[in-house]
Amino acid sequence: xxxxxxxxxxLAAFRExxxxxxxxxxxxxxxxxxxxxxxxxxxxKMAFALEPxxxxxxxxxxxxxxxLREAGINKPILLLEGFFTKDELxxxxxxxxxxxxHSVEQIDSIAxxxxxxxxxxxxxxxxxxHRLGIMPNDYHEAYERLNNLEQVADIVLMSHFANADSxxxxxxxKQINCFDEFSQTLKAPVSIANSAALLGHDNTRRNxxxxxxxxxxxxxxxxxxxxxxxxxxxxTLTSEIIAIREVPAGEGVGYSHRHIxxxxxxxxxxxxxxxxxxxxxxxxxxPIIVNGQRTAIIGRVSMDMLTxxxxxxxxVAVGSKVELWGNELAAAEVASYCDTIPxxxxxxxxxxxxxxxINE
Ligand SMILES: *Cc1c(COP(=O)(O)O)cnc(C)c1O
Numbered sequence: 001x002x003x004x005x006x007x008x009x010x011l012a013a014f015r016e017x018x019x020x021x022x023x024x025x026x027x028x029x030x031x032x033x034x035x036x037x038x039x040x041x042x043x044x045k046m047a048f049a050l051e052p053x054x055x056x057x058x059x060x061x062x063x064x065x066x067x068l069r070e071a072g073i074n075k076p077i078l079l080l081e082g083f084f085t086k087d088e089l090x091x092x093x094x095x096x097x098x099x100x101x102h103s104v105e106q107i108d109s110i111a112x113x114x115x116x117x118x119x120x121x122x123x124x125x126x127x128x129x130h131r132l133g134i135m136p137n138d139y140h141e142a143y144e145r146l147n148n149l150e151q152v153a154d155i156v157l158m159s160h161f162a163n164a165d166s167x168x169x170x171x172x173x174k175q176i177n178c179f180d181e182f183s184q185t186l187k188a189p190v191s192i193a194n195s196a197a198l199l200g201h202d203n204t205r206r207n208x209x210x211x212x213x214x215x216x217x218x219x220x221x222x223x224x225x226x227x228x229x230x231x232x233x234x235x236t237l238t239s240e241i242i243a244i245r246e247v248p249a250g251e252g253v254g255y256s257h258r259h260i261x262x263x264x265x266x267x268x269x270x271x272x273x274x275x276x277x278x279x280x281x282x283x284x285x286x287p288i289i290v291n292g293q294r295t296a297i298i299g300r301v302s303m304d305m306l307t308x309x310x311x312x313x314x315x316v317a318v319g320s321k322v323e324l325w326g327n328e329l330a331a332a333e334v335a336s337y338c339d340t341i342p343x344x345x346x347x348x349x350x351x352x353x354x355x356x357x358i359n360e
Contacts, residue, residue, distance in 0.1 A: 004240040005276050005353045008326070009041050011049040012359035013217055013232035018050055020230060021211040024198055028205065029055035031078050031191070033212035035064060040277075040346040041216060041235060044071040045357055051075060056098070058210055062088050065097050078122060080210075081132070082106055089113040093151075100124050100158060102132040107142060110151050118153035121146055122191065125182065128175040129162040136182040143186050156208060157183050157190045164196035164204070165220045172201055196220035199227045218332050218342035235346060236326025237278075237353070241290065241318055243269040244310060253307050254299030259284050265298070266310040270322050273304040277348035278324060279338040282306070286337035289323035291316050 022030045032054040038046035047057055047068050056076040059065050061084070065077040082100040083089060086109045092099050093115040101107060102124040110121070123143055126133030134142045146152045159179045163171040179192060189207035195214035197204035200221065213220055216235065219228035247267050253259045261267075268290065274280040278301055286297040290313050299307040310316050325331040331342040338345075 002354070003271050003352075004238070005272050006238050006356055007041075007349055007353050008236045008238065008356045008358060009045070010232070010234050010236070010358050011045075013234045014041075014046060014049055014215060015053060017215045017217055017231050017234070018053055018211070020227070021195075021198060021209060021214055022053075024202075024227070025205040025209055028207050028209065030209045030211060031056040031058045032215055033058040033080070033194075033210055034068075034215075035060040035080060035212070036347050037064075039212065039216050039343065040349045042355055042357075043068060044073075045355075047071070047073045049360065055208075058212075062091060062097070065095065066091070069095050076120075078210075082124075083109075086113065089119070089151075090115060093117050093119040096120075098122055098156070100132075101142075101146065102126075102134065104134070104138070104142065107145055110146070111149055113151055115151050118151055120154045120156070121152050122156040122158040125157070125159045125179055127159040127179040127182075127192075128171065129160055131160075133159065136178055139182045140186070143188075155188045157186060157188050159192045161192070161194060161197050161204075164194060164201060165222070167200050167221070167225075172197070172204075176201070176203060194220075199225065213343055216342075216346055218330070218346070222332075222336070233326050233330065235331070235349075237272075237324040237349070238326070239270050239272040239322050239324065241268045241308075241310075241316065241320045241322060242271050242305075244316070244318060252299075255302055256300060258300045259298040259307075261298075263311075266313075266316075267298065268308045268310040268313075268316065268320075270306050270308060271304070272306055272322070272324055273302050275303045275350060276353050277345070277350045278306065279335075279340060279345065279348070281338040281340065282334075283337055286334060287329055289328045291320045292328070294329070 037043045058078040078098040098120045100122045124133040191208035193204040193209045195211045198209045217231045217233040280301045298309045325334045
């Protein structure tokens with residue numbers, strides 16, 4: 001007996017999605033992005049599932065990288081945000097972490113560091129996202145400085161897109177042109193593609209791809225896309241109906257009675273709420289699967305529960321299975337009803353939800 005809220009994580013689907021990412025540039029390398037606890041899927045588990053296949057892993061920060069090393073992951077690990085304080089530098093070189101460098105201050109720190117062996121640096125250019133990175137005009141000089149430091153081994157040229165999920169978008173073209181223009185004379189490998197770029201912009205496929213969300217089976221695009229539609233969902237979030245009642249027309253359901261029944265309605269209560277990570281922003285009409293049939297959320301999502309319309313559902317009873325997203329309902333579709341994207345749905349899953357790994 002236990003509360004049924006469960007995230008079932010399909011490791012075979014995860015590996016398949018990685019193989020798809022890799023197949024788009026098969027002679028190049030793919031860094032599997034598993035930051036933020038592998039987008040909420042459990043970083044150590046996901047890293048081990050991919051350790052034989054993955055060329056490298058990418059995380060946000062050294063704490064996430066050390067968790068993987070201490071668990072026994074030996075592949076290179078890229079720190080996407082680089083280092084925050086100088087005392088990280090010796091640990092980075094000892095552990096063979098690849099380190100993004102996005103500012104002149106970071107280059108100064110590396111120049112002053114005492115390292116037992118040189119480190120691999122991913123030099124980031126701000127090609128137009130305007131969040132992190134060396135400005136294009138300063139990029140060449142930053143490269144030359146790093147290239148002359150004994151603390152630096154290899155350098156990879158890196159940038160990140162602001163709008164790659166929008167196809168035929170001039171912003172992405174402009175960023176690619178800017179990156180190419182200000183890096184063309186530098187003889188180093190290049191990494192610019194996240195999932196959306198890798199799937200949707202073939203001229204971004206360079207030496208190292210950085211797929212994230214696609215590995216978890218969610219499309220980065222809001223429209224159907226021939227490659228993204230081949231991705232397999234990895235996380236299936238399920239729970240159960242724990243109560244059923246008939247509510248007369250005119251009555252309201254849940255907090256603030258956001259939903260008023262305009263006809264007699266069979267209302268089911270599901271053991272899943274915002275404290276599990278299901279978004280409170282879900283509007284009435286957000287799709288949900290009950291007993292294998294599609295229906296909708298009615299009423300506000302509360303902390304531990306939410307309510308659904310069972311009026312048209314066949315064979316439903318207390319204990320009937322509910323899928324919030326996953327194999328039968330794309331997380332991206334749910335996200336579109338919640339004013340968000342699948343990234344926040346996955347990373348929002350809390351530790352109260354039991355994680356079950358399948359197809360190890
Ligand atoms: C998170 C991240 C990625 C992966 O992005 P997705 O959209 O999940 O594919 C790639 N590169 C950088 C720098 C990132 O921060």
